[in-house]
Amino acid sequence: MLTSIKTNSLTTESQKLGMMYYRVAIILFGAQLLMGLIAAIQFLVPGFLFELFDFSVARMVHINALVVWMLYAMIGSTYMMLTEETGHEGVGIGLGKLGFWVLTAAVTVVVLVYIFVQVGPGKESTLWLINEGREYIEAPRWADIGIVVVVLIFYFNVFATYIKGEKTGIMTVMVANLLALAGLYLAGMFYTDNISMDQFWWWWVIHLWVEATWEVFVGTLAAFALIRLIGAKREIVEMWLWIEVLMLFGSGVLGMGHHYFWIGTPEYWWEIGALFSALEPVPLIAMFVHVLYDWGKEQGIAQGKGESGSVITNGPAMAWIVTNAFGNFLGAGIWGFFHTLPQVNIYTHGTQFTAAHGHLAFFGAYATILIGMMYYGLQKAYNVKVLKATFKSKMGIFLVTFGVLGMTIALTIAGYEQVMIERGEMGATWNAFFTAQNLPWYIQAQMWRAIMGVVTFVGFIYLVWDLLTIGKNAQEAEA
Ligand code: HEM
Ligand code: HEM
Ligand SMILES: [Fe+2]
Numbered sequence: 010m011l012t013s014i015k016t017n018s019l020t021t022e023s024q025k026l027g028m029m030y031y032r033v034a035i036i037l038f039g040a041q042l043l044m045g046l047i048a049a050i051q052f053l054v055p056g057f058l059f060e061l062f063d064f065s066v067a068r069m070v071h072i073n074a075l076v077v078w079m080l081y082a083m084i085g086s087t088y089m090m091l092t093e094e095t096g097h098e099g100v101g102i103g104l105g106k107l108g109f110w111v112l113t114a115a116v117t118v119v120v121l122v123y124i125f126v127q128v129g130p131g132k133e134s135t136l137w138l139i140n141e142g143r144e145y146i147e148a149p150r151w152a153d154i155g156i157v158v159v160v161l162i163f164y165f166n167v168f169a170t171y172i173k174g175e176k177t178g179i180m181t182v183m184v185a186n187l188l189a190l191a192g193l194y195l196a197g198m199f200y201t202d203n204i205s206m207d208q209f210w211w212w213w214v215i216h217l218w219v220e221a222t223w224e225v226f227v228g229t230l231a232a233f234a235l236i237r238l239i240g241a242k243r244e245i246v247e248m249w250l251w252i253e254v255l256m257l258f259g260s261g262v263l264g265m266g267h268h269y270f271w272i273g274t275p276e277y278w279w280e281i282g283a284l285f286s287a288l289e290p291v292p293l294i295a296m297f298v299h300v301l302y303d304w305g306k307e308q309g310i311a312q313g314k315g316e317s318g319s320v321i322t323n324g325p326a327m328a329w330i331v332t333n334a335f336g337n338f339l340g341a342g343i344w345g346f347f348h349t350l351p352q353v354n355i356y357t358h359g360t361q362f363t364a365a366h367g368h369l370a371f372f373g374a375y376a377t378i379l380i381g382m383m384y385y386g387l388q389k390a391y392n393v394k395v396l397k398a399t400f401k402s403k404m405g406i407f408l409v410t411f412g413v414l415g416m417t418i419a420l421t422i423a424g425y426e427q428v429m430i431e432r433g434e435m436g437a438t439w440n441a442f443f444t445a446q447n448l449p450w451y452i453q454a455q456m457w458r459a460i461m462g463v464v465t466f467v468g469f470i471y472l473v474w475d476l477l478t479i480g481k482n483a484q485e486a487e488a
Contacts (some may be wrong), residue, residue: 018392021092023099028390029087029109031383035473037078041351042466044071049459064128069147075371076145077116082379083226084163085145089386090233091167091211095174100252101166115155119148136200143211146197153198160191178247183229190222205273212268220289222259223375228253230378231330234385239320241303249299256292264289267349271358278349286349290342300334321387324398328406329381336373344369356432362424369417383476391480393487401475408468415461423454
């Protein structure tokens with residue numbers, strides 16, 4: 010099985026490096042899910058691993074692993090498409106490989122510190138060595154600086170290759186967007202002892218990542234994938250991409266106001282946040298329509314020419330990308346819109362409803378398409394013309410998606426109960442919080458979340474099993 014993850018059929022150094030990033034990404038994804046399961050059990054059995062591995066620690070590792078595996082998979086996908094888009098071998102990839110090892114060593118140390126040291130005293134040294142305490146991006150400062158250096162190398166690889174190669178619309182968006190994406194990380198690095206100011210800037214990273222720059226990144230991946238997987242026309246795909254960029258930034262940037270309702274920022278954010286964030290689902294609908302439209306169109310053209318069979322050259326990748334079109338729209342667009350107006354958010358803020366949205370959005374908008382890109386990488390690594398979905402691919406995508414949808418529904422019910430009891434009826438007091446946490450609707454919902462978490466994890470095992478075997482089997486079948 011291990012020989013099957015070798016990448017020696019890849020013809021470019023850039024793609025080999027992309028594959029290295031993918032491997033670490035999938036390992037961290039597994040770690041994320043295990044931590045989620047521990048945290049989910051702790052909702053049901055609060056004493057589970059108490060003082061050994063507390064909920065706060067499991068949750069922290071869960072969501073930090075989430076962000077890091079996604080960044081790894083994003084960097085991997087960029088290296089994967091870089092040479093194909095520019096028609097030029099990646100520039101400075103040797104340095105890029107060094108960066109990969111430095112980053113991976115740093116991530117390993119940070120994770121070990123999270124797991125074994127966990128927390129430190131409220132002193133400067135903790136910020137530098139253990140944990141910065143900013144949800145999702147908790148890496149201590151020494152690692153922050155290392156991350157910046159490695160990302161600069163990565164950006165140099167991308168930018169220099171772009172300058173030397175062909176400048177497609179997709180690559181132009183990619184290069185400009187990556188600069189914004191990487192630059193925003195800096196907003197989460199400096200220290201202030203004012204919690205409002207800290208949150209104000211922290212949202213620049215979190216919100217402007219997931220609701221602006223990461224979405225545009227997904228737009229570029231989908232554009233690239235549609236050209237490669239179903240032969241969509243570049244002119245059309247790139248035109249859509251520019252419109253998406255306009256709409257995503259047009260709504261997403263000021264949409265940030267939906268996090269400035271209750272943290273001590275001026276009240277004009279109520280109106281700004283309500284208006285612009287309410288527009289955020291629009292580009293997500295557009296992206297959804299775009300993927301399905303192009304697929305239908307290319308299939309129709311092929312049928313018109315009398316060709317039988319599917320136009321799809323990579324079944325599992327396309328399945329994950331179509332899941333992305335649905336998931337992005339549902340998780341970010343619909344579940345996001347639910348609680349984005351201040352009139353609603355005053356009741357739902359910080360309940361399990363937020364967690365429901367967080368799960369479906371991160372999964373639907375990002376996990377899906379990044380997994381799709383991994384399948385694309387495998388097709389290249391094994392140099393197979395058509396990669397067909399196997400039983401394991403189908404089990405993987407079905408169980409993972411079903412599991413996450415199940416968790417989302419369970420958490421939505423828990424959130425609804427909190428809104429009714431804790432916020433609506435009992436007025437958001439301390440006592441109200443505990444009353445709501447102990448009622449059957451809440452407990453049963455948490456139980457279902459744990460069950461659906463296990464389903465997700467089983468799906469993940471199928472997924473990894475498939476990723477390890479599909480390429481070699483397809484290659485043998487083709488030969
Ligand atoms: C893929 C895109 C998105 C992702 C990954 C995402 C993820 C998240 C996550 C993880 C949180 C919780 C943050 C925390 O820990 O405090 C959150 C909060 C929130 N999201 Fe999203 N989101 C996305 C898009 C959207 C969109 C498009 C909308 C609105 C239309 C939206 C509305 C909100 C609101 C209002 C909150 C605050 C919830 C609260 O007050 O508790 N999100 N989002
Ligand atoms: C085995 C499956 C999983 C389980 C059991 C699980 C469980 C959990 C738990 C218990 C929390 C803490 C919630 C809280 O603080 O109230 C959490 C948070 C979170 N998880 Fe998961 N999770 C799983 C998979 C995932 C996946 C696949 C994603 C996204 C791709 C994800 C994204 C998140 C996010 C964004 C948060 C923070 C939500 C917020 O603050 O609102 N999780 N998860
Ligand atoms: Fe947001």
